[in-house]
Amino acid sequence: MSETSTGLMMDDYPLSLTNVVERAERISAGRSVVSRRPDGSIHRTTFGECAQRARRLGSALAGLGIGDGDRVATLLWNQPEHLELYFAVPLLGAVIHTLNPRLHPQELSFILADADDKAIVVDESLLEVFDSVRSAWNFEHVIVVSHSGSTPEGSLDYESLLGSGEQMEWPTLDERRACAMCYTSGTTGRPKGVLYSHRGLVLHSIASALPDELGLSGRDTVLPVVPMFHVNAWGLPYTAAMVGAAIVLPGPRLDPVSVLDLLADERVTMTAGVPTVWMAVLQALDAEPERWDLRALQRLVVGGSAAPQSMLEGFDRHGLTVVHAWGMTELSPLGTVCRLPVELDSASEEERYDYRSRQGVPTPLVEIRARGEDGELIAWDDEAMGELEVRGPWVASAYHGGQGSGKFTDDGWFQTGDVVRISPQGCIRICDRSKDLVKSGGEWISSVDLENQLMAHPTVAEAAVIAVPDEQWGERPLAVVVVREGADASPEQLREHLARHYAKWQLPDRFEFVEEIPRTATGKFKKTVLRERFARAAV
Numbered sequence: 001m002s003e004t005s006t007g008l009m010m011d012d013y014p015l016s017l018t019n020v021v022e023r024a025e026r027i028s029a030g031r032s033v034v035s036r037r038p039d040g041s042i043h044r045t046t047f048g049e050c051a052q053r054a055r056r057l058g059s060a061l062a063g064l065g066i067g068d069g070d071r072v073a074t075l076l077w078n079q080p081e082h083l084e085l086y087f088a089v090p091l092l093g094a095v096i097h098t099l100n101p102r103l104h105p106q107e108l109s110f111i112l113a114d115a116d117d118k119a120i121v122v123d124e125s126l127l128e129v130f131d132s133v134r135s136a137w138n139f140e141h142v143i144v145v146s147h148s149g150s151t152p153e154g155s156l157d158y159e160s161l162l163g164s165g166e167q168m169e170w171p172t173l174d175e176r177r178a179c180a181m182c183y184t185s186g187t188t189g190r191p192k193g194v195l196y197s198h199r200g201l202v203l204h205s206i207a208s209a210l211p212d213e214l215g216l217s218g219r220d221t222v223l224p225v226v227p228m229f230h231v232n233a234w235g236l237p238y239t240a241a242m243v244g245a246a247i248v249l250p251g252p253r254l255d256p257v258s259v260l261d262l263l264a265d266e267r268v269t270m271t272a273g274v275p276t277v278w279m280a281v282l283q284a285l286d287a288e289p290e291r292w293d294l295r296a297l298q299r300l301v302v303g304g305s306a307a308p309q310s311m312l313e314g315f316d317r318h319g320l321t322v323v324h325a326w327g328m329t330e331l332s333p334l335g336t337v338c339r340l341p342v343e344l345d346s347a348s349e350e351e352r353y354d355y356r357s358r359q360g361v362p363t364p365l366v367e368i369r370a371r372g373e374d375g376e377l378i379a380w381d382d383e384a385m386g387e388l389e390v391r392g393p394w395v396a397s398a399y400h401g402g403q404g405s406g407k408f409t410d411d412g413w414f415q416t417g418d419v420v421r422i423s424p425q426g427c428i429r430i431c432d433r434s435k436d437l438v439k440s441g442g443e444w445i446s447s448v449d450l451e452n453q454l455m456a457h458p459t460v461a462e463a464a465v466i467a468v469p470d471e472q473w474g475e476r477p478l479a480v481v482v483v484r485e486g487a488d489a490s491p492e493q494l495r496e497h498l499a500r501h502y503a504k505w506q507l508p509d510r511f512e513f514v515e516e517i518p519r520t521a522t523g524k525f526k527k528t529v530l531r532e533r534f535a536r537a538a539v
């Protein structure tokens, strides 16, 4: 190939987060980073200061021997120290591994060992969670963000550690290097780790900022209600840093009044979270419509579970626009965004709502297709249904340790487990889920795991767990149980049995005792029949 046809005369500049953070440090230094502390007080700093502190933190972490691909776990809320770690750890060449404190200690312990974390940074308010997993994994360093001024024995104080560091010059990094890690629940067995690359997150930030996507600019103030342990808070900290949008970090308090107070007081223009949070916020707003001045707020991004049409209508009544988006841990997470196309500007209200409650069209650089039960790709006719497959520069191509390889096709697409219809214009509507999971308040519960645990109980012959719709949580698990002949089982007994392995919020609310569970020809539980029988009755 000749020089003129290869394009090799363009700079092969690495797409690393270093550029994103250094830009925030230089160009958007004065943009605010506002956080609410666990005691309710407001802490104010800037991107410039955060980035400078990240340099000292990076140097201190390097002094502890952390570098090249080492995993640094975090048990933190949406707080400024978390942002500093989001900056320092990847820029150092290490990997930030965010942990979900709501998981059961058994699950967390598995994740720590699987990720082989070298150090952990824990907020003082989460020390109890940390204590429940401490013996499971031998961290080389435990660093505590203290609010009381004291740190437990054997741990390092975050502020003192950072204070001991110097202004680090960041190394030049290969764009394909891993920079962050997050675990996703498996349908069966163990959670699986997704490793994000610098290149993936840089491209994800650029795409997220586009006007028809999340539309972030230097004039925005963003409040990620979605936790920073959920797929990098949907990438918002990096997108905000890239474009210089101010950021508001809500800390541990996510009750509706606290969220609304922050949205109003900090004149937030864009916020994002799962439907459960927004349903509660909507109720609070309906109850006291005059209490908060939300005139600055332009859009609420809702994803993680389907945004019901009633929610879009409810926020519209307050002059607030919901933007529906779909994503996954394996997609960093943005996959599709639903923005009303110009052709529908003059459509009826009903048509517009119908469109807006779909999950949307693929983000630029993400490709979609779907495969029907016959194994063939479905037509984009809005009628055929199939399992959605995706590929793109921020879509995982494997899990950590080679787990779950069956989720990736031979030609390099990721199988999402979501069943969709696709319109001729490429707008998806999620109709079902082929993965056997329940999503409650944005968090996963594995039906198959619950079933196996139930069937380990001496009184249970068979058990099937299904998701039933729930107004507040989106879905809740319901257990259908066949009791062994001559045995007696009560919901309390079974719940107690499950509580040894699962967090309280993961336990089924309802137990239905039946003579027999219908099965398919291949011997699998016919969950469609169970859903029809029990799910409807639950609404």
Ligand code: AMP
Residues within 6 Å of the ligand: 184, 231, 302, 303, 304, 305, 306, 307, 324, 325, 326, 327, 328, 329, 330, 333, 359, 416, 417, 418, 430, 433, 439, 442, 444
């Ligand atoms: P997670 O990896 O925990 O972010 O979960 C990703 C999954 O959440 C997807 O595969 C969907 O099943 C579900 N999900 C995410 N966004 C939406 C949405 N807007 N509507 C319906 N389901 C969604």
